[in-house]
Amino acid sequence: xxxxxxxxxxxxxxxxSAVTLITIIAELSKPFKTLLTNFxxxxxxxxxxxxxxxxxxxxxxxxxxxADKNEVQKETTRVxxxxxxxxxxxxxxxxxxxxxxx
Amino acid sequence: MVHxxxxxxxxxxxxxxxxxxxxxxELLNPTEPRIKRAKIAAALGTLFFLMSWVTGGYYxxxxxxxxxxxxxxxxPAPWAHGVAMEVKEHxxxxxxxxxxxxxxxxxxxxxxxxxxxGARKSVLLLCALIVIIGLSIAGMGFVISTGARAALEGxxx
Numbered sequence: 001x002x003x004x005x006x007x008x009x010x011x012x013x014x015x016x017s018a019v020t021l022i023t024i025i026a027e028l029s030k031p032f033k034t035l036l037t038n039f040x041x042x043x044x045x046x047x048x049x050x051x052x053x054x055x056x057x058x059x060x061x062x063x064x065x066x067a068d069k070n071e072v073q074k075e076t077t078r079v080x081x082x083x084x085x086x087x088x089x090x091x092x093x094x095x096x097x098x099x100x101x102x
Numbered sequence: 103m104v105h106x107x108x109x110x111x112x113x114x115x116x117x118x119x120x121x122x123x124x125x126x127x128e129l130l131n132p133t134e135p136r137i138k139r140a141k142i143a144a145a146l147g148t149l150f151f152l153m154s155w156v157t158g159g160y161y162x163x164x165x166x167x168x169x170x171x172x173x174x175x176x177x178p179a180p181w182a183h184g185v186a187m188e189v190k191e192h193x194x195x196x197x198x199x200x201x202x203x204x205x206x207x208x209x210x211x212x213x214x215x216x217x218x219x220g221a222r223k224s225v226l227l228l229c230a231l232i233v234i235i236g237l238s239i240a241g242m243g244f245v246i247s248t249g250a251r252a253a254l255e256g257x258x259x
Contacts, residue, residue: 002210003206003207003209003210005206005207005210008202008203008206008207009203011199012199012200012202012203015199016196016199019192019195019196020192023192041163042163042167044159044162044163044191044192045159045163047192047195048155048159048195051195051199055199055202072207072211072220072221072224073220073221073223073224075224076207076224076227076228079200079203079228080227080228080231083196083200083231083235086196087189087193087196087235090188090189090192090193091185091189094184094185094188094189095185097184097188098180098181098184098185101184
Protein backbone atom coordinates (compact mmCIF):
# COMPACT_ATOMS: atom_id res chain seq x y z
CA UNK A 1 0.00 0.00 0.00
CA UNK A 2 1.38 3.41 -1.01
CA UNK A 3 1.64 5.83 1.92
CA UNK A 4 -0.32 9.06 1.28
CA UNK A 5 2.04 11.69 2.70
CA UNK A 6 -0.43 14.57 2.31
CA UNK A 7 -3.08 12.70 4.30
CA UNK A 8 -0.45 11.64 6.87
CA UNK A 9 0.70 15.26 7.30
CA UNK A 10 -2.84 16.62 7.56
CA UNK A 11 -3.81 13.85 10.02
CA UNK A 12 -0.79 14.83 12.16
CA UNK A 13 -1.73 18.53 12.02
CA UNK A 14 -5.37 17.74 12.88
CA UNK A 15 -4.42 15.49 15.80
CA UNK A 16 -1.87 17.91 17.31
CA SER A 17 -4.32 20.82 16.98
CA ALA A 18 -7.16 18.78 18.50
CA VAL A 19 -5.04 17.62 21.46
CA THR A 20 -4.04 21.23 22.15
CA LEU A 21 -7.60 22.59 21.88
CA ILE A 22 -9.15 19.77 23.94
CA THR A 23 -6.50 20.28 26.65
CA ILE A 24 -7.08 24.02 26.92
CA ILE A 25 -10.89 23.74 26.78
CA ALA A 26 -10.84 20.99 29.44
CA GLU A 27 -8.84 23.21 31.80
CA LEU A 28 -11.28 26.09 31.31
CA SER A 29 -14.48 24.04 31.45
CA LYS A 30 -15.00 21.70 34.42
CA PRO A 31 -18.00 19.88 32.80
CA PHE A 32 -15.90 19.13 29.69
CA LYS A 33 -13.03 17.78 31.82
CA THR A 34 -15.54 15.63 33.75
CA LEU A 35 -16.90 14.35 30.44
CA LEU A 36 -13.37 13.35 29.38
CA THR A 37 -12.74 11.69 32.75
CA ASN A 38 -16.02 9.76 32.51
CA PHE A 39 -15.01 8.62 29.01
CA UNK A 40 -12.09 6.52 30.25
CA UNK A 41 -11.50 7.14 33.95
CA UNK A 42 -8.77 9.75 33.40
CA UNK A 43 -8.75 12.89 31.26
CA UNK A 44 -5.24 12.21 29.89
CA UNK A 45 -6.17 8.65 28.90
CA UNK A 46 -9.27 10.07 27.17
CA UNK A 47 -7.12 12.58 25.24
CA UNK A 48 -4.73 9.76 24.27
CA UNK A 49 -7.59 7.57 23.03
CA UNK A 50 -9.22 10.45 21.14
CA UNK A 51 -5.90 11.35 19.49
CA UNK A 52 -5.36 7.77 18.23
CA UNK A 53 -8.92 7.48 16.90
CA UNK A 54 -8.80 10.95 15.29
CA UNK A 55 -5.43 10.28 13.63
CA UNK A 56 -6.65 6.98 12.17
CA UNK A 57 -9.98 8.43 10.98
CA UNK A 58 -8.31 11.48 9.40
CA UNK A 59 -5.69 9.35 7.64
CA UNK A 60 -8.34 7.00 6.24
CA UNK A 61 -10.84 9.72 5.21
CA UNK A 62 -8.58 12.49 3.89
CA UNK A 63 -7.40 10.61 0.74
CA UNK A 64 -11.05 10.48 -0.36
CA UNK A 65 -11.30 14.28 -0.44
CA UNK A 66 -7.74 15.37 -1.29
CA ALA A 67 -5.10 14.18 -3.73
CA ASP A 68 -1.48 13.50 -2.75
CA LYS A 69 0.16 16.33 -4.70
CA ASN A 70 3.66 15.31 -3.60
CA GLU A 71 4.28 18.69 -1.94
CA VAL A 72 6.20 17.10 0.90
CA GLN A 73 8.21 20.17 1.91
CA LYS A 74 5.12 22.38 2.09
CA GLU A 75 3.23 19.76 4.10
CA THR A 76 6.15 19.23 6.50
CA THR A 77 6.55 22.98 7.05
CA ARG A 78 2.88 23.11 8.04
CA VAL A 79 3.34 20.21 10.47
CA UNK A 80 6.43 21.79 12.07
CA UNK A 81 4.75 25.21 12.36
CA UNK A 82 1.64 23.64 13.93
CA UNK A 83 3.76 21.66 16.41
CA UNK A 84 5.79 24.71 17.50
CA UNK A 85 2.68 26.91 17.84
CA UNK A 86 0.77 24.18 19.73
CA UNK A 87 3.74 23.54 22.07
CA UNK A 88 4.14 27.22 22.94
CA UNK A 89 0.35 27.64 23.26
CA UNK A 90 0.29 24.85 25.87
CA UNK A 91 3.33 26.28 27.70
CA UNK A 92 1.92 29.81 27.84
CA UNK A 93 -1.55 28.55 28.76
CA UNK A 94 -0.30 26.45 31.70
CA UNK A 95 1.94 29.28 32.96
CA UNK A 96 -1.07 31.64 32.83
CA UNK A 97 -3.34 29.00 34.41
CA UNK A 98 -0.88 28.34 37.25
CA UNK A 99 -0.30 32.04 37.96
CA UNK A 100 -4.00 32.97 37.94
CA UNK A 101 -5.02 29.91 40.02
CA UNK A 102 -2.41 30.52 42.73
CA MET B 103 10.56 4.69 47.12
CA VAL B 104 10.92 5.75 43.49
CA HIS B 105 8.62 3.67 41.27
CA UNK B 106 10.69 1.66 38.72
CA UNK B 107 8.21 2.45 35.93
CA UNK B 108 9.28 6.12 35.89
CA UNK B 109 12.83 5.04 35.01
CA UNK B 110 11.66 2.49 32.45
CA UNK B 111 9.36 5.06 30.80
CA UNK B 112 12.14 7.67 30.67
CA UNK B 113 14.71 5.18 29.33
CA UNK B 114 12.39 3.94 26.57
CA UNK B 115 11.53 7.54 25.64
CA UNK B 116 15.24 8.41 25.40
CA UNK B 117 15.80 5.35 23.19
CA UNK B 118 13.08 6.78 20.91
CA UNK B 119 14.91 10.12 20.79
CA UNK B 120 18.23 8.38 20.04
CA UNK B 121 16.57 6.35 17.26
CA UNK B 122 15.43 9.53 15.48
CA UNK B 123 18.86 11.11 16.03
CA UNK B 124 20.20 7.99 14.29
CA UNK B 125 17.77 8.53 11.37
CA UNK B 126 18.93 12.15 11.12
CA UNK B 127 22.62 11.16 11.01
CA GLU B 128 22.01 8.41 8.41
CA LEU B 129 20.17 10.83 6.11
CA LEU B 130 22.66 13.71 6.27
CA ASN B 131 24.50 12.09 3.38
CA PRO B 132 22.27 9.19 2.33
CA THR B 133 23.28 6.05 0.43
CA GLU B 134 21.23 2.88 -0.08
CA PRO B 135 22.69 1.07 2.98
CA ARG B 136 22.20 4.21 5.13
CA ILE B 137 18.55 4.50 4.04
CA LYS B 138 18.07 0.83 4.92
CA ARG B 139 19.40 1.55 8.43
CA ALA B 140 17.31 4.75 8.67
CA LYS B 141 14.16 2.71 7.96
CA ILE B 142 15.00 0.33 10.82
CA ALA B 143 15.85 3.21 13.18
CA ALA B 144 12.63 5.11 12.35
CA ALA B 145 10.47 2.02 12.93
CA LEU B 146 12.30 1.32 16.22
CA GLY B 147 11.91 4.96 17.30
CA THR B 148 8.16 4.85 16.68
CA LEU B 149 7.91 1.57 18.60
CA PHE B 150 9.87 3.06 21.53
CA PHE B 151 7.56 6.11 21.67
CA LEU B 152 4.50 3.85 21.69
CA MET B 153 6.02 1.79 24.52
CA SER B 154 6.92 4.96 26.41
CA TRP B 155 3.31 6.17 25.95
CA VAL B 156 1.91 2.99 27.54
CA THR B 157 4.44 2.74 30.42
CA GLY B 158 4.36 6.50 31.13
CA GLY B 159 0.55 6.53 30.96
CA TYR B 160 0.24 3.62 33.38
CA TYR B 161 2.71 5.23 35.80
CA UNK B 162 0.92 8.60 35.54
CA UNK B 163 -2.55 7.19 36.20
CA UNK B 164 -1.70 4.47 38.75
CA UNK B 165 1.15 6.05 40.74
CA UNK B 166 1.97 9.70 39.91
CA UNK B 167 -1.59 11.06 40.20
CA UNK B 168 -2.49 9.58 43.59
CA UNK B 169 1.02 9.64 45.21
CA UNK B 170 3.47 12.15 43.67
CA UNK B 171 1.19 14.96 42.45
CA UNK B 172 -0.18 15.84 45.93
CA UNK B 173 3.38 15.88 47.36
CA UNK B 174 4.65 18.27 44.66
CA UNK B 175 1.59 20.53 45.01
CA UNK B 176 2.14 20.83 48.77
CA UNK B 177 5.89 21.50 48.40
CA PRO B 178 7.98 24.60 47.66
CA ALA B 179 7.74 24.15 43.85
CA PRO B 180 4.09 23.43 42.99
CA TRP B 181 4.74 24.80 39.49
CA ALA B 182 6.75 21.62 38.84
CA HIS B 183 3.36 19.93 38.48
CA GLY B 184 1.21 22.93 37.50
CA VAL B 185 3.42 23.92 34.58
CA ALA B 186 6.17 21.37 33.85
CA MET B 187 4.09 18.19 34.25
CA GLU B 188 1.02 19.62 32.53
CA VAL B 189 3.07 20.75 29.51
CA LYS B 190 5.10 17.51 29.47
CA GLU B 191 2.15 15.12 29.55
CA HIS B 192 0.38 16.96 26.72
CA UNK B 193 3.32 17.84 24.45
CA UNK B 194 4.37 14.18 24.71
CA UNK B 195 1.18 13.30 22.83
CA UNK B 196 2.64 15.02 19.73
CA UNK B 197 5.62 12.66 19.55
CA UNK B 198 4.01 9.35 18.45
CA UNK B 199 2.24 11.11 15.56
CA UNK B 200 5.33 13.05 14.47
CA UNK B 201 7.28 9.78 14.53
CA UNK B 202 4.55 8.01 12.51
CA UNK B 203 4.77 10.80 9.92
CA UNK B 204 8.58 10.70 9.79
CA UNK B 205 8.62 6.91 9.49
CA UNK B 206 5.93 7.13 6.80
CA UNK B 207 8.07 9.56 4.78
CA UNK B 208 11.19 7.38 5.09
CA UNK B 209 9.24 4.28 3.93
CA UNK B 210 7.43 6.18 1.15
CA UNK B 211 10.50 7.85 -0.38
CA UNK B 212 13.06 5.08 0.37
CA UNK B 213 16.02 5.40 -2.00
CA UNK B 214 14.50 8.51 -3.62
CA UNK B 215 15.76 10.33 -0.51
CA UNK B 216 19.19 10.30 -2.19
CA UNK B 217 18.06 12.57 -5.05
CA UNK B 218 14.89 14.22 -3.69
CA UNK B 219 16.42 16.93 -1.49
CA GLY B 220 12.98 18.32 -0.61
CA ALA B 221 11.84 15.02 0.89
CA ARG B 222 15.21 14.52 2.61
CA LYS B 223 15.16 18.02 4.16
CA SER B 224 11.61 17.34 5.36
CA VAL B 225 12.64 14.12 7.11
CA LEU B 226 15.75 15.79 8.60
CA LEU B 227 13.69 18.70 9.99
CA LEU B 228 11.08 16.34 11.45
CA CYS B 229 13.83 14.25 13.08
CA ALA B 230 15.40 17.40 14.56
CA LEU B 231 11.98 18.48 15.88
CA ILE B 232 11.41 15.06 17.48
CA VAL B 233 14.87 15.13 19.10
CA ILE B 234 14.36 18.69 20.45
CA ILE B 235 10.89 17.88 21.84
CA GLY B 236 12.14 14.57 23.31
CA LEU B 237 15.09 16.23 25.06
CA SER B 238 12.84 19.05 26.35
CA ILE B 239 10.47 16.44 27.78
CA ALA B 240 13.41 14.71 29.50
CA GLY B 241 14.40 18.10 30.97
CA MET B 242 10.85 18.64 32.22
CA GLY B 243 10.99 15.17 33.80
CA PHE B 244 14.07 16.30 35.74
CA VAL B 245 12.24 19.45 36.90
CA ILE B 246 9.27 17.35 38.10
CA SER B 247 11.56 14.94 40.01
CA THR B 248 13.31 17.95 41.59
CA GLY B 249 9.91 19.35 42.63
CA ALA B 250 9.03 16.05 44.31
CA ARG B 251 12.44 15.80 46.02
CA ALA B 252 12.25 19.37 47.30
CA ALA B 253 8.80 18.67 48.77
CA LEU B 254 10.00 15.48 50.50
CA GLU B 255 13.14 17.19 51.87
CA GLY B 256 10.91 19.92 53.30
CA UNK B 257 8.95 17.27 55.19
CA UNK B 258 12.09 15.62 56.63
CA UNK B 259 13.88 18.81 57.76
